[in-house]
Amino acid sequence: MFITSTGLTDHGISPQRQAPAVVRHSFGYSNMNNQLKNISICDECNSEYYSDTSQMTRLCPECSHVLYGYENCQHEFANGRCIKCFWNGNSSDYIKGLKEKQQKKSERILYVVDFFRTKYGATNILINDHWESDAEATGLTDRSGQFLAYISTISGKDNNYYLALENPSTDNQLPYSPAGEFDNLILEELESLLTKHLKLAD
Ligand SMILES: [Zn+2]
Numbered sequence: 086m087f088i089t090s091t092g093l094t095d096h097g098i099s100p101q102r103q104a105p106a107v108v109r110h111s112f113g114y115s116n117m118n119n120q121l122k123n124i125s126i127c128d129e130c131n132s133e134y135y136s137d138t139s140q141m142t143r144l145c146p147e148c149s150h151v152l153y154g155y156e157n158c159q160h161e162f163a164n165g166r167c168i169k170c171f172w173n174g175n176s177s178d179y180i181k182g183l184k185e186k187q188q189k190k191s192e193r194i195l196y197v198v199d200f201f202r203t204k205y206g207a208t209n210i211l212i213n214d215h216w217e218s219d220a221e222a223t224g225l226t227d228r229s230g231q232f233l234a235y236i237s238t239i240s241g242k243d244n245n246y247y248l249a250l251e252n253p254s255t256d257n258q259l260p261y262s263p264a265g266e267f268d269n270l271i272l273e274e275l276e277s278l279l280t281k282h283l284k285l286a287d
């Protein structure tokens with residue numbers, strides 16, 4: 086039996102010839118593709134994804150989009166995986182529920198929610214929807230979840246909003262206490278009231 090200089094027994098594969106190839110491979114990998122190929126596991130859907138395709142560290146692009154409004158990957162599926170972000174297309178039951186709820190919302194209400202979350206940051210405006218069956222309304226809170234704003238586009242007119250504000254409860258009976266109701270607001274008025282209530286800076 087032949088013992089190589091590395092001390093490994095030769096079983097027909099030469100460790101001496103293989104070793105440089107492995108080293109060369111890992112160098113190329115870390116220099117060129119490491120960032121692209123770094124794979125993380127999503128906390129929400131448990132799918133693997135390429136770390137650098139998501140703006141959140143523990144969520145894939147899909148889940149970070151649905152949960153926090155971050156930019157999603159424009160998925161392209163081949164052999165059961167997105168070739169861009171490596172997501173496997175699975176969603177948790179929670180995410181599936183959220184997607185279904187979003188699909189039931191009107192264009193008008195989706196537009197106004199998207200407007201605020203894009204402008205002030207999705208992590209600063211959380212969706213807290215107690216009105217799932219109402220396509221023209223939704224609830225938003227500040228990031229602490231303490232200050233709630235109920236927005237409705239029920240009038241059916243463009244740029245016409247109803248807003249109800251609620252502060253944290255002062256007793257333990259109800260989660261929130263009323264802090265003002267406003268009707269027939271245009272977007273600028275809605276924005277001014279909402280940013281004050283949710284303590285959002287421009
Ligand atoms: Zn995910």
Ligand SMILES: [Zn+2]
Nearest residue numbers: 158160167170
């Ligand atoms: Zn993707």
